[in-house]
Amino acid sequence: QVQLVESGGGLVKPGGSLRLSCSASGFTFSDYYINWVRRAPGKGLEWIAHITGSGNTIYYADSVKGRFTISRDNAKNSVYLQMSNLRAEDTAVYYCARDRSADAFDIWGQGTMVTVSS
Amino acid sequence: EVVLTQSPATLSVSPGERATLSCRASQSVTDNLAWYQQKPGQAPRLLIYAASTRATGIPARFSGSGSGTDFTLTISSLQSEDFAVYYCQQYYDWPPWTFGQGTKVEIK
Numbered sequence: 001q002v003q004l005v006e007s008g009g010g011l012v013k014p015g016g017s018l019r020l021s022c023s024a025s026g027f028t029f030s031d032y033y034i035n036w037v038r039r040a041p042g043k044g045l046e047w048i049a050h051i052t053g054s055g056n057t058i059y060y061a062d063s064v065k066g067r068f069t070i071s072r073d074n075a076k077n078s079v080y081l082q083m084s085n086l087r088a089e090d091t092a093v094y095y096c097a098r099d100r101s102a103d104a105f106d107i108w109g110q111g112t113m114v115t116v117s118s
Numbered sequence: 119e120v121v122l123t124q125s126p127a128t129l130s131v132s133p134g135e136r137a138t139l140s141c142r143a144s145q146s147v148t149d150n151l152a153w154y155q156q157k158p159g160q161a162p163r164l165l166i167y168a169a170s171t172r173a174t175g176i177p178a179r180f181s182g183s184g185s186g187t188d189f190t191l192t193i194s195s196l197q198s199e200d201f202a203v204y205y206c207q208q209y210y211d212w213p214p215w216t217f218g219q220g221t222k223v224e225i226k
Contacts, residue, residue: 035215037162045154045162045205047215059213095161102209104152104167111161 002026002107004096009112012086016116020081022096022109029077030054033099036070036081037108038092046092049081064090086116120144120211124204124218130226137193139221141206146186150210153182153191156220157202165204166191193223201225 008020022034036049049070050059058070069082079096093113097105121144131137141151149169154162164173166182169189179194193200206218 039156044220045156045207045217047213047217050213050215061214097162099209102212104164104173104207104209105154105162106164106167106173108161108163 004098004107004109006094006096006109006112009094009114011115011117013118014087014116016086017082017084018086018114020083020094020096020112020114022079022081024077024079024098027098027107030074031100033102034070034072034079035097035099035105036079037095037097037105038090038114039095039111040089040092043092051079083114086114088116090114091116119214120147120208120216122206122208122216122218124206124221126221127219128222128224130224131196132226133198134195135226137196137200137223139191139193139204139223141184141189141191141218143187143189143208145211147208147210149185150208151182151184151189152207152209153180154205154207155200155202156205162205196223 005023030053048061048064051070055072067085072079093111095111097108123142125140151169153166156162170182181192183190203220203222205220
């Protein structure tokens, strides 16, 4: 069964750090790009990070550039999102989603909630 | 950055009726446009890609049309499970990959 499963969310204070994981199964992981997309409470979907299958090319949204780092370990079928200097506006459900080649996002994980609050 | 504008923000429809959702791009995205459905507490689900191609397992009552800057998602006969928020997304000019703000389809 093709699936993505996120983990690592939780409550963190402003300025703190958190590392999210996205674990994949049911497909050849290294063939796919992986994205992180978030949805803040009452808001729409926002793409925030992208990594190619080899990990050689990475892009970030301006809203997270310099604070978040995406990486992957193809041996573990996993992608990670290291989040630092977190702000209240980073509070959201974070999803990982795959695409084949900068295409539509065809498989999404169930999401993990991140709450930034003192 | 390509800005996608969806209308209306909320659409009130009775079960069995037709729903028509619009997505307008600030510049041409050719046919590199997708539609997603999201229900409360669930992940987004890909419905349509390449503007008009249904994703695997998506019922035929969902159809997409358009190219360039104007796109439409049509649900021919709304079922109870179709009440949700729908997003369009462009994957033509990236980064960033951008989404519309969403259209909520609610029961009339």
